Amino acid sequence: xxxxxxxxxxxxxxxxxxxxxxxxxxxxxxxxxxxxxxxxxxxxxxxxxxxxxxxxxxxxxxxxxxxxxxxxxxxxxxxxxxxxxxxxxxxxxxxxxxxxxxxxxxxxxxxxxxxxxxxxxxxxxxxxxxxxxxxxxxxxxxxxxxxxxxxxxxxxxxxxxxxxxxxxxxxxxxxxxxxxxxxxxxxxxxxxxxxxxxxxxxxxxxxxxxxxxxxxxxxxxxxxxxxxxxxxxxxxxxxxxxxxxxxxxxxxxxxxxxxxxxxxxxxxxxxxxxxxxxxxxxxxxxxxxxxxxxxxxxxxxxxxxxxxxxxxxxxxxxxxxxxxxxxxxxxxxxxxxxxxxxxxxxxxxxxxxxxxxxxxxxxxxxxxxxxxxxxxxxxxxxxxxxxxxxxxxxxxxxxxxxxxx
Amino acid sequence: xxxxxxxxxxxxxxxxxxxxxxxxxxxxxxxxxxxxxxxxxxxxxxxxxxxxxxxxxxxxxxxxxxxxxxxxxxxxxxxxxxxxxxxxxxxxxxxxxxxxxxxxxxxxxxxxxxxxxxxxxxxxxxxxxxxxxxxxxxxxxxxxxxxxxxxxxxxxxxxxxxxxxxxxxxxxxxxxxxxxxxxxxxxxxxxxxxxxxxxxxxxxxxxxxxxxxxxxxxxxxxxxxxxxxxxxxxxxxxxxxxxxxxxxxxxxxxxxxxxxxxxxxxxxxxxxxxxxxxxxxxxxxxxxxxxxxxxxxxxxxxxxxxxxxxxxxxxxxxxxxxxxxxxxxxxxxxxxxxxxxxxxxxxxxxxxxxxxxxxxxxxxxxxxxxxxxxxxxxxxxxxxxxxxxxxxxxxxxxxxxxxxx
Numbered sequence: 118x119x120x121x122x123x124x125x126x127x128x129x130x131x132x133x134x135x136x137x138x139x140x141x142x143x144x145x146x147x148x149x150x151x152x153x154x155x156x157x158x159x160x161x162x163x164x165x166x167x168x169x170x171x172x173x174x175x176x177x178x179x180x181x182x183x184x185x186x187x188x189x190x191x192x193x194x195x196x197x198x199x200x201x202x203x204x205x206x207x208x209x210x211x212x213x214x215x216x217x218x219x220x221x222x223x224x225x226x227x228x229x230x231x232x233x234x235x236x237x238x239x240x241x242x243x244x245x246x247x248x249x250x251x252x253x254x255x256x257x258x259x260x261x262x263x264x265x266x267x268x269x270x271x272x273x274x275x276x277x278x279x280x281x282x283x284x285x286x287x288x289x290x291x292x293x294x295x296x297x298x299x300x301x302x303x304x305x306x307x308x309x310x311x312x313x314x315x316x317x318x319x320x321x322x323x324x325x326x327x328x329x330x331x332x333x334x335x336x337x338x339x340x341x342x343x344x345x346x347x348x349x350x351x352x353x354x355x356x357x358x359x360x361x362x363x364x365x366x367x368x369x370x371x372x373x374x375x376x377x378x379x380x381x382x383x384x385x386x387x388x389x390x391x392x393x394x395x396x397x398x399x400x401x402x403x404x405x406x407x408x409x410x411x412x413x414x415x416x417x418x419x420x421x422x423x424x425x426x427x428x429x430x431x432x433x434x435x436x437x438x439x440x441x442x443x444x445x446x447x448x449x450x451x452x453x454x455x456x457x458x459x460x461x462x463x464x465x466x467x468x469x470x471x472x473x474x475x476x477x478x479x480x481x482x483x484x485x486x487x488x489x490x491x492x493x494x495x496x497x498x499x500x501x502x503x504x505x506x507x508x509x510x511x512x513x514x515x516x517x518x519x520x521x522x
Numbered sequence: 523x524x525x526x527x528x529x530x531x532x533x534x535x536x537x538x539x540x541x542x543x544x545x546x547x548x549x550x551x552x553x554x555x556x557x558x559x560x561x562x563x564x565x566x567x568x569x570x571x572x573x574x575x576x577x578x579x580x581x582x583x584x585x586x587x588x589x590x591x592x593x594x595x596x597x598x599x600x601x602x603x604x605x606x607x608x609x610x611x612x613x614x615x616x617x618x619x620x621x622x623x624x625x626x627x628x629x630x631x632x633x634x635x636x637x638x639x640x641x642x643x644x645x646x647x648x649x650x651x652x653x654x655x656x657x658x659x660x661x662x663x664x665x666x667x668x669x670x671x672x673x674x675x676x677x678x679x680x681x682x683x684x685x686x687x688x689x690x691x692x693x694x695x696x697x698x699x700x701x702x703x704x705x706x707x708x709x710x711x712x713x714x715x716x717x718x719x720x721x722x723x724x725x726x727x728x729x730x731x732x733x734x735x736x737x738x739x740x741x742x743x744x745x746x747x748x749x750x751x752x753x754x755x756x757x758x759x760x761x762x763x764x765x766x767x768x769x770x771x772x773x774x775x776x777x778x779x780x781x782x783x784x785x786x787x788x789x790x791x792x793x794x795x796x797x798x799x800x801x802x803x804x805x806x807x808x809x810x811x812x813x814x815x816x817x818x819x820x821x822x823x824x825x826x827x828x829x830x831x832x833x834x835x836x837x838x839x840x841x842x843x844x845x846x847x848x849x850x851x852x853x854x855x856x857x858x859x860x861x862x863x864x865x866x867x868x869x870x871x872x873x874x875x876x877x878x879x880x881x882x883x884x885x886x887x888x889x890x891x892x893x894x895x896x897x898x899x900x901x902x903x904x905x906x907x908x909x910x911x912x913x914x915x916x917x918x919x920x921x922x923x924x925x926x927x
Contacts, residue, residue: 128802224629
């Protein structure tokens, strides 16, 4: 007789984005004339550039030919792509064998939780991408939800807010065993500096923490003095796994492609290689990313591909600047945006779900309530820079009109 | 300080297929002149037919256009594909919402283990696809490996062998909570009959077992009197999840696409909906299959696609017939093949790894040792029907030459 998995039962509430979609759909049903603008989920909207598209098309065509057909690839990914990532993204700091290709960061987070299992203390930035916690809950890392604090038990929430410049006050936190850290952060758009990352790596070394560094938005960093990888800090190889994604970098949200870096040097407390167990878990729970998507990934990393995606990134950053300016002109506290595709706006003394509903009902603009990312997100909303320019302009116009009265 | 996950540490030995690859590579290194023929892993080799290829190409091209670009799809899959599977494969026995699109059966098995969690008794056919057990071990469903029986503890191995016609003697087994059942079976090629599946469903109802029915090879069933789905048995909706795959059906092993059917009617012991928890786990650990692959899946289910894949299936089945005949002519006990892309051959009184090495070294033919699929696979080897005809003919020739002396 199959019992319900008690860990799944611990999940409090629904997953954030379907919940937002439910609200939006209900609103459209009740107001069929309303034309919603979606700045909630961070979904790319611009067509893929031609060099990259042509490579996807070529890869698909090849599958119909005797010479070009391929079946199963290695679970770890095509060697050529692992090598290209090692070279282009990491300037050969890693062997190709330390890079694992995946169908995206979401799945990698899930598989990492399987790798590390139940018996650990999870740490997250508060606010942060809900999948870190949700997958941890399902794996049994928490003992349940505490309504008074709005936090799950046995998880270290490290508050990131304007007063600490969105970098956790590490001297005050309960050190976790496994720490998911995202920079540029989703949702706040904050980017950790070199000195902050040095502090983070030292903290991890001191408390023997494994950092999982999520770089899904790294290509949006415009300021050349900011680090794009945890491995820009020398000693990080001993304490950090890094996750990378082609989704936001190149509009591959629907194509599905990402990677993880698991350095050979990483060890569990008993000295066993983390790389070795990751290889086993990755290969057992996954059978490789789509061969067509992998061919597209290779194109993105080539010179022409890199040039093309800069234009995409510029487009979304200009969207973000427009959103920022709108709120700044209205006198709001505005964060993020400059080196990240998210703008983080404070609506003081208002619950963020209230603000979400207010903007939905009065401006027909869908945003994401900050508290959906953790209790420190309360009073904030996240606005995505992804979207068509004309929609961003219209949203800016509506928001200005609504909030200036 | 991060401890090694003790469940991962329980895994005995490496994953079967990389282990086979290791042996093959070592042999080639020592014998660089040898021309190996790979009939080990069940990997498709024929190019995709044109109707299906064109649809993949079209989907990739569309991503480069304003009108055709798509980002994130629903985690559960495109509605059109869910609907097409409900109609074409299940003749509308299910709502599209009961079908979940995935990147393949391997990943679905992993996520199902996450759904059901740790506290259950796993059951498998013995022999069976190693991923059922390996993912269960990693999720903590076993207490360790027992060397004397060559079985993991707390797992019901249900022997499938010539004496029970490869269908477990259900009256003699320790009923599990969750039972992975594969038909046509990998590796034996045995297909359960209507009366056997009726018995299986009654057994599940009686003991309140959830069956996970793996149909990865269902399209290879030639005999129209054999069931292709567990849902050909009326009451199965109350006890069974079904997994389907485009991999072997249509040469999508590298493209990555599959599905699960989780009927609304399925319940945990406390009455909670399994469908509801699956939706949550699937959406939390996965972000949807590639949009290009999903467009290909739709093409496969259309009339032209269905006609094209029949030719592919015929090709591999003719390979299988050649392998079968080779061993039958030599007087071996041969199973499978007729309704499955695997031929299962007994080498009496020989360890299957010994036979594997013998065939590798003497005929330069890579097979799969039966014991890699479970202790009841001992004395057998699995030979895959996937491969180029000229290689199959050459392998048949070499095997005949080797074994007739």
